[in-house]
Amino acid sequence: MGKFVLNDSQAKIISTLLDNDKPLKVGDIQASTQLSKRSVYNNLKVVNEYFQEIGLSDFSIGKQKKLLLSPEEKEFLKDKLKSNQTDLVLCPEQRVNLIACYLMFPEKRISIESIEKMCRVSRNTIISDIKQTKKELENYQLAIVYSPKMGYRIEGKLINKREVFLFFIERLLKFTNIHLLTFLKFNDVNENFNKLKIISDELDNSYNEESLLALAALLSVIRRGNERYEFSIKELYFIQDTIELAKVDKYFTEFSIHDRFYLTVHLLGTRSAAEFEIDGEKNVELLKLAERIIEKFEVVTNNTLFDKDTLVNEIYLHLSLSLHYHKLSIQAVNPLLEEIKTNYASIYSATKIVCESLKDDFLVPIFESEIANITLHLGSHLREPSEKSFRKKVMIVCPSGQSTSNLLQVEVAKLAPQIEVIGTSAVSDIVDKEQEFDFIISTVELETPFPFIKVNPILTKEDKEKIATVLFLSQSRFQADDKQINGLFDIIGRYVEPREMPAITKEIIDFVNHSNPIIKVEHEYRYSLAELIGQQNIQIVPDSLDWRTGIMMAASPLKESKTIDQEYVDEMIRLVDVYGPYVLLGENVALAHAKPENGVNRLGISMLVCPKGIYFDEENEIKILFVVASPNEYEHLNYLNDILKFAKDSAAVDSIIQTKNVIECYELTKRIF
Template sequence: MINIDEKQKRILQLLCQNDEYVSLEWLQETLSVSKRTVYYLINKINDTLAVYQIAPIQNKRGAGYYIENEQKKQIQSLFTESLVESSLKAEDRIQFLICWLLYPDKVIHVETIMECFGISRNSVFSDLKKLKTEIQKYHLDLVYSPKEGYKLQGIPANFHAIFLHYIMILLQKVSYREIFFLNVSEVELYYRRLLSISDQLGNEYKGDNYLLAISCLLSITHHTNEKFDFSLLELKDLGKTKELNLIDEMFQDFNVHERLYLAIYLLGSKAGNTVAYKDDEKDIELFELAQVLTEKFEKVSRIRFSDKNELINSLYLHFKLSLYYYKISIQIMNPFTADVKKNYPDLYEIVNTLCIENEDIFPFPLSEGEIVYITIHFGGHIRNESSYLYRKMRVLIVCPSGISTSVLLRKEIENSFANIQVVDSIAVADIPDTVKDIDFIISTVDIQAQVPCIKVHTILSREDKSRIASLISLNENTYSNNPNGIEELLNIVYRYVDPKDHENVKTDIIQFLQNGNPLLQINEISQYRLCEVLNVDDIVLANKQMGWEEGIKVASRPLLNNGYIKPNYIASMINLVCDYGPYFVLRNGVALAHGKSNEGANMLGLSLLVNKSGVLFEYLEVKLLFVLSSPDQNKHLRLLRDIMELSEDEKIVQEILEQTTTALIHEKIKLLYHDIAKK
């Protein structure tokens, strides 16, 4: 362990907690010492670091002192306790500041922030700069005046949703008791009330810190003089919900508008639910929107939905709720945004592009959270038609978060584990007293049942999949080549355990796995990328103007010659153009042709026709014509995203067209692919 005095250790703490240069004056003021003492302490620290072969503290004239991230790790290894455990990281501070500045409890100046977080003036300005960038997507502005200090300005009706979004992220890292601008006693009071409401509704709202986040919001907004832009008549239909009836009973100290707002946020947390309001003029428009979006998604993604009508109806109901919120000037943040973008990046990007291109047909603004909800609906209806050669395990899903999220969870489980059959998706209150013919339960909340249970996130993580796979491995009837279940594993363990303890060891291991702890690890299969599928031999170079039908045939020739497709696949593409027009033309003269997966697609493949004179699709001219073959509904999404990103850059397209051989074209695409991947 490193041997330094407390003042030297304090300097290291301050430098490790800051991501920017720390001035000499600030160190002097914080430590209450002279400049000479600061110089002396820094020199002593550098002498000590040299002994451990660690680079010295950097000193930049006019800026101050700084420690690189790698140095911080090396320095931290010399201490038994964390140097920064009491400090928030820069990203966390920004989230903290957004919540604080939405509803400031006092005048906030730079010095106020320095004191609260123990950071330098430079770090404060750096945080505020990053904060400005972060809040732009919510149409917020950071304003300052000497009298009122820093605060956020924007549409007040959106403050609730923005606060909930960031406080939920913050609560994953710190306790609400550590958030100094909250009234802890009120937070706990409102949280108990909301838990009681959730219990009476069958635990529909437990999990994911949402109720705690709402309680934090209530502890602030209950003491503000907020103005509401909607009339009580607009919200008359909320009176039909159980949520509002229970809120009226439990929150009698709140005014009627506050209770209505609370009901809306509870309902809004359940993706797919809708308040039953009647608006005949918009119903047809919303239903047509759901139809158009589904059909365009099918065309762009070359995915066919076997339950297309069910998907359209679920989107229609969701759009009704979104329009309703928009009419009463309320913005709902999507609690699944980060999880969906992390676990379904390709699907999200395709849906995002599709929505932005068709933004003018939506009767309400398209926020990032709204696009994520649409992604959830599409993802929940993509099926994997994998076959299986063993008994399927019967699984019950308990998912109170909402209709569309439970559908996505169900599909993700069935697609990830071909030997699982999801019997049903139900709420906690609907779990029968006696669970029959069920191998185990997968739930997003803590439950007690007679069969093994696994608690997972609403959007499955890699760790969740590992726990499910481990529990599957316990079922001796699932795999015919291992009739003894885990006996072989236990026999290995028994070699190192006293025989009299064998039975207890077996019981403990089985209990460990039945409680959802992972024995196996799921390795995520990466999706194929553009340069992994497209080879030199798959590229055709031409300089002759041709019609679209000839263009498709020429572009498909490499796939046909190599057995990736059958002749009827080319006919399928031509028929689709006849039926729908040039729907697969993207941007900047780039198109991606494809047929139906069950009409001659043998395996995943990609070819490219580069025609400098163009392929004419009615009034559109295409110079880069890709042809995609994929018998699987899921494996090509990353590939599709690569091509869409390529088509968005006119400069990239032009550079490809300037190449004179197929080898040069392939090499250029390889280089461009790496550039795209970095973005």
């Protein structure tokens, strides 16, 4: 077998397939990876060739509408990705991960030749990789420094260094055989891993093996230096009597007391969070940050969030917990990260814009898992619940966390307005609430006599079909004998003993649970960006413009077609005046918009191309300006996400800027969008 080198895009696609447990469409992969549709198709062909070469011959991407790896195929693929590596051959993104880990806790002087030898690429490539690594580390308040005596190394707060090492090493180990990472001493890592596995099993901990291996790698390198994390008296008081510390003391006797304490707080996980408080000054900062996140999200998305006081408190509590973990150098992982990026791509993208624009106000590094957690909170407050004309009362059982439960409630209510979600419950409390609900929607299997529908924490199409089927069987359908008949259940009830109905109802719902829905939920058709823009809404101007003129000119086709009123144009300009150039999505792209109630008559998008630049101020210049007008706030989010993906594709952006006329530009948009 020849050496098969996967590039960044192909690695992202494989990672998405490995992290998802449901069938994915090309659009799902596009949303998760933030690649253009064309790039996804092109790279899927290479991924398919790779799969066929390693023996996954049944995985024919060209013939499947949906893509899914079975658990056995995932394990086979993971083994192949690592076992086939006799040489360390990495794509650019993986080399950035490697360089960051290599320089984080150096055992000896590291020269550029050392990095070149480690990564096995040319000197010029390494220089480029170091620049990219520097840029990446700036997001976490870390810096690569060099001196003739010390060589290359990373400087910054110890808590940041440990947290970032965990983040990068876990990403790296997903595709890389640990034996090839020569800066790690494999025997030490393996010994640490085996001990952690024993402790995890004894404590019935929820750590997966990938996280344990990353932690084992960190433990092997932090012992090299003299840096020590200092714990407060309060923290030490809480740690000293825990069973976790007793286990660490038993199995890690060779570690210093500081490192044993550090490992203990990792094993304590969320249990430790309840025991610590954030100081008063930080409380105020976090509260203000929560308010700014909400305000900025509403401006960026032009959506109105409901129950904002509750939302402020939810985000504040989450930020407090994140700060607590950060203080202890714990890398908190969101197990639903890939599902959130795929199923809530629009909300995730908008949240990412907001978080990155406020990064100087965050007291913690902004990892993807942090953005995903905030996405859950914001998404659960996107829509005001509809009027309570519900017929069926539902209890949600979701141990995954409060933010996931909230978002699940919103999704269920959005799916079927005849549902009244009366609240969430722990499994142990279901019996006490028996009289309150008609059936349960649960993300875990239940041993209960009550009818329940088993769903995923992030609703899939199949989950929605199960819920729709149960509602269909329960709904009021017609009149008979002066009585209202409630679908199948009431019809059956007319012919059996009342005492038999609960068991019959539960059996039918169990049948639906086992992938037997009779109602299909179809995705609504959504116009592509190219269809909405059309040739008539594209303009190319030869001269540079100030931003006010740019917005007015970009909006003029929509105004002429009466898609928007002048009020909408005025409001877009006012928002930039108040909030600054928040409309910038990338180096050369901006999107102007306002709320639907400010003069939107129907859905429309226009695009203004200005090769010589549209200037917002001395530092901010763009060359492509979109105007989006949508009467539907949620639909608006989808197009924001589409334009954001375009803004990140520098080749696509450059190709639009270089078009000579409107016809050429329109033909190109049809291929890109």
